[in-house]
Amino acid sequence: MPKLSKEDNKILKDLLEDIKIDMISQQNALGIRASGASADSLTVTDSGKGPNLTGKHYWAFLFDDTGRGPGGFPPPQLIEDWIFDKGIEIRTTLANTVFNISKSIAETGTGIHKGKPGVKIQEIITEHLIGASGRIARRKV
Structure with a gap:
């Protein structure tokens, strides 16, 4: 070029x-x-x-x-940071909340992927x- x-x-x-x-x-x-x-x-x-x-x-x-489509868990630290940045209420433990969000993303993808x-x-x-x-x-x- x-x-x-x-x-x-x-x-x-x-x-x-x-x-x-x-x-x-x-x-x-x-x-x-x-x-x-x-x-x-x-x-x-x-x-x-x-x-x-x-x-x-x-x-x-x-x-x-x-x-982000389904498949594979996102890095836990990114999810943890996102939880704090968004001000999401933690009803159980941080680790449990991170796991549940990561599992949902791994199974169904992110909101943008879903429309x-x-x-x-x-x-x-x-x-x-x-x-x-x-x-x-x-x-x-």
């Missing part, structure tokens, strides 16, 4: 920053933000091939069309790509 011009690099970096902002905004609007760790993990960086938007692996579970709304990443990206392509086309004319 050829190296990007400074102007193209800036357009792409701005595009990724806008996508990042919209992903976080949609996450907040849907009420699927607990500790903020997933939002805080999103970063736009420059590599030799151009800008990149990266984040923690659990962003994949927040997307509208996926969520609750998630971050519409495809729509966000498409919307911003259309805007960026117009800026690039105007610059090339």
Whole structure:
């Protein structure tokens, strides 16, 4: 892949920053933000091939069309953190609550997987790509 011009690099970096902002905004609007760790993990960086938007692996579970499907228990520490971040009432013991939530996820997946709304990443990206392509086309004319 050829190296990007400074102007193209800036357009792409701005595009990724806008996508990042919209992903976080949609996450907040849907009420699927607990500790903020997933939002805080999103970063736009420059590599030799151009800008990149990266984040923690659990962003994949927040997307509208996926969520986390059944199969395998999630890491207990993540569930424990989520319980405290969400302020969930513990009626028995913490260990029992973590186990019950983990078992439910292992058996049926997360709410997003079962149809609750998630971050519409495809729509966000498409919307911003259309805007960026117009800026690039105007610059090339």
